[in-house]
Amino acid sequence: MxxxxxxxxxxxxxxxxxxxxxxxxxxxxxxxxxxxxxxxxxxxxCCAEGITTFGLERVVEPKSEWIANVIEGATIVGPDSRSVTVYHPKAGYILDRxxxxxxxxxxxxxxxxxxxxxxxxxxxxxxxxxxxxxxxxxxxxxxxxxxxxxxxxxxxxxxxxxxxxxxxVSLQNIDSACQYLVDNIKIDRELITIFIGNEIAPGGYAWVFPKSAERANVGVSICPARSGGQNARGYLDKFMARQFPESRILKTMVGGVPKxxxxxxxxxxxxxxxxxxxxxxxxxxxxxxxxxxxxxxxxxxxxxxxxxxxxxxxxxxxxxxxxxSRELNAYSMCGSIFVRADDGDFCRILEALDSFFPERKVREVNVPDIILRLVFRNPDLLKMARHLIAR
Ligand SMILES: Cc1cc2nc3c(=O)[nH]c(=O)nc-3n(C[C@H](O)[C@H](O)[C@H](O)COP(=O)(O)OP(=O)(O)OC[C@H]3O[C@@H](n4cnc5c(N)ncnc54)[C@H](O)[C@@H]3O)c2cc1C
Missing domain, CATH: 3.50.50.60 (FAD/NAD(P)-binding domain)
Known part of the structure; x- marks a missing residue:
């Protein structure tokens, strides 16, 4: 007692x-x-279980049993199916939460x-x-x-x-997410994949975080204020039918992600x-x-x-x-631009990223620094950002 x-x-x-x-x-x-x-x-x-190596190791030394998979890079797929892949040795982990x-x-x-x-x-x-x-x-x-x-x-x-x-938390400040743990798929276990585009996930994105070459956390997060009443699960089901029609769903989870x-x-x-x-x-x-x-x-x-x-x-x-604070504020600014972007804007962002990483490799991910350098090289992005913020 x-x-x-x-x-x-x-x-x-x-x-x-x-x-x-x-x-x-x-x-x-x-x-x-x-x-x-x-x-x-x-x-x-209730998590896709991804974390950067730095984000984990700056706080705690990881134990091998915590890690389901090691990630070596990321692919971003745009609304027109063009993609950019960037490699980063031992970029992050998919944990077993x-x-x-x-x-x-x-x-x-x-x-x-x-x-x-x-x-x-x-x-x-x-x-x-x-x-x-x-x-x-x-x-x-x-x-x-x-x-x-x-x-x-x-x-x-x-x-x-x-x-x-x-x-x-206002509707603008929380994303609504739905995720399946699936198997019976074939993926590159070293890469996480992010899909952007307003048909796939309005105001958010879809993700494939591999736990192995056949099993992954696949999810969609959306901005509820942008989704015209459709929920994250509806978007995820459409995504699964298109991307992984043969997959088997092992677990379903839904949750809110505050900003x-x-x-x-x-x-x-x-x-x-x-x-x-x-x-x-x-x-x-x-x-x-x-x-x-x-x-x-x-x-x-x-x-x-x-x-x-x-x-x-x-x-x-x-x-x-x-x-x-520098990183959180940089993400916040990008988030408020991202949520207002249309598919044409996403394609332009992807083109800029494509030329920004000509060697397809990075050794450090410093988001505020990447944003500054990206905008410096592509002044049109700054105009686009200003236009979107004013919208
Ligand atoms: C679908 C989805 C996917 C995500 N994917 C990722 C990802 O890939 N990478 C990432 O970094 N983040 C991701 N997140 C976010 C991540 O899960 C959270 O940021 C993280 O879990 C926050 O940790 P926390 O300890 O603050 O809260 P939580 O992990 O939510 O822990 C809170 C704990 O408090 C307990 N609790 C609640 N109320 C009470 C109470 N009244 N009394 C006692 N106990 C209570 C709960 O049971 C829970 O155990 C995702 C979120 C969602 C919804």
């Missing part, structure tokens, strides 16, 4: 952000309770984190600051008291909302918000795992520093934004 708990740091949500936050806080001397609403960590998987999330939770448990599963946080006890979270354990309520709270509860983010942060919102506060009182809950998602690609890991790690370190009397909470957004 579970009873009330008291600790230094309470983390809500055991996804990548929460596990890293809990691990970092405990590894730096804090006592930590990590609460997860589901009975099993890492399930249900179930094993990965469990691996992170094990790392946290190894440094003393008390992990409680089937433990949804349903309320907060607040005076000037948060005193405790209220957890529903099979219909019974327990209190988990702490000095610092970290909301890592993903896109739904009820905890930040309960603490008074405006977490509302980066620079005006959302990352701390309020004694609460820090990390990962998807803090909308730390690249607005162009929808990638959120690496920001979840990094924001969780920094928030956990700062929480432990606070408990030792050596840090204040705003150090977390300061440190995170020092590393990531």
């Amino acid at each position: 579970l009873s009330d708990r008291t600790c230094d740091v309470v983390v809500i949500g055991a996804g990548p952000a929460g596990c890293m936050a809990a691990h970092a806080a405990a590894a730096n001397g804090a006592s930590v309770v990590l609460l997860e609403k589901h009975a099993a960590i890492g399930l249900p998987v 179930e094993i990965f999330d469990n691996g992170l939770a094990e790392m946290a448990a190894d440094v003393g984190v008390d992990i409680i599963k089937s433990a949804p946080v349903v309320g907060l006890e607040k005076r000037e600051t948060i005193q405790a979270v209220i957890v529903d354990i099979n219909g019974a309520r327990i209190r988990v008291e702490g000095r610092i709270f970290i909301a890592a509860d993903g896109v739904e983010s009820r905890v930040a909302h309960m603490a008074g942060i405006d977490t509302t 980066f919102n620079r005006s959302m506060p990352l701390t309020v009182g004694n609460l820090m918000v990390v990962g998807d809950a803090a909308r730390l998602v690249d607005s162009l690609t929808g990638a959120g795992i690496s920001n979840a890991l990094l924001s969780g790690k920094i928030a956990g370190e700062v929480a432990a520093g606070y408990i030792r009397g050596e840090a204040d909470l705003p150090e977390y957004p300061r440190r995170f934004m020092q590393l990531k």
Whole structure:
């Protein structure tokens, strides 16, 4: 029978952000309770599982069992079926999210984190600051008291909302995604493929992220405000019929992908918000795992520093934004141009990319830098971007 708990740091949500936050806080001397609403960590998987090598390795040393496949490059296919492929040695990984999330939770448990599963946080006890979270354990309520709270509860983010942060996301600021895990296909296992075009995915894109040469996460994300009432699953079914008519669907997942919102506060009182809950998602690609890991790690370190009397909470957004704001803002700007583009614009962007990578190889992916150099070489793109933003 579970009873009330008291600790230094309470983390809500055991996804990548929460596990890293809990691990970092405990590894730096804090006592930590990590609460997860589901009975099993890492399930249900709602992710295409792609991450850049840098995004993973800057935060945590990968274990071989976390990795389903190593990616060596990407192909982008335009609306007229022309494509550009760029190679990048060991560019990224397709993770096995179930094993990965469990691996992170094990790392946290190894440094003393008390992990409680089937433990949804349903309320907060607040005076000037948060005193405790209220957890529903099979219909019974327990209190988990702490000095610092970290909301890592993903896109739904009820905890930040309960603490008074405006977490509302407009239709323009969330993509709607549907994905199948499929087999019985033949693909190049080294390359991810992205399909753009308004018939395929209005305001978004379709992806094929290979887990092997015969199995892949295939999905579509769309901007609901641009889709004329049709949902992501409808677009995905059309894409599958055209691209992989023989495939077998093993799993279906649907979810929302929030866009980066620079005006959302990352701390309020004694609460820090990390990962998807803090909308730390690249607005162009929808990638959120690496920001979840990094924001969780920094928030956990700062929480432990606070408990030792050596840090204040705003150090977390300061440190995170020092590393990531340029990239997040660049993705945000590209995302708002991308969502307004028509198929002709996509073809022009693809032509520019085609001439930008004549050797078809890159050694580093620095998105803000690539955008600047691309626009510098193709001033017409700047005109197009201005025109689209004004639309
Ligand atoms: C279809 C799809 C494909 C995607 N593909 C990619 C990709 O290829 N690469 C990439 O980088 N990103 C991708 N993303 C985004 C990525 O999945 C998220 O950015 C990432 O999982 C964020 O991690 P997190 O820890 O912040 O949140 P989550 O992974 O969502 O974890 C939140 C955790 O909190 C728990 N929780 C929620 N509420 C409560 C509560 N009240 N009490 C206790 N626990 C609670 C949840 O059960 C969950 O375990 C994709 C998203 C979607 C929808």
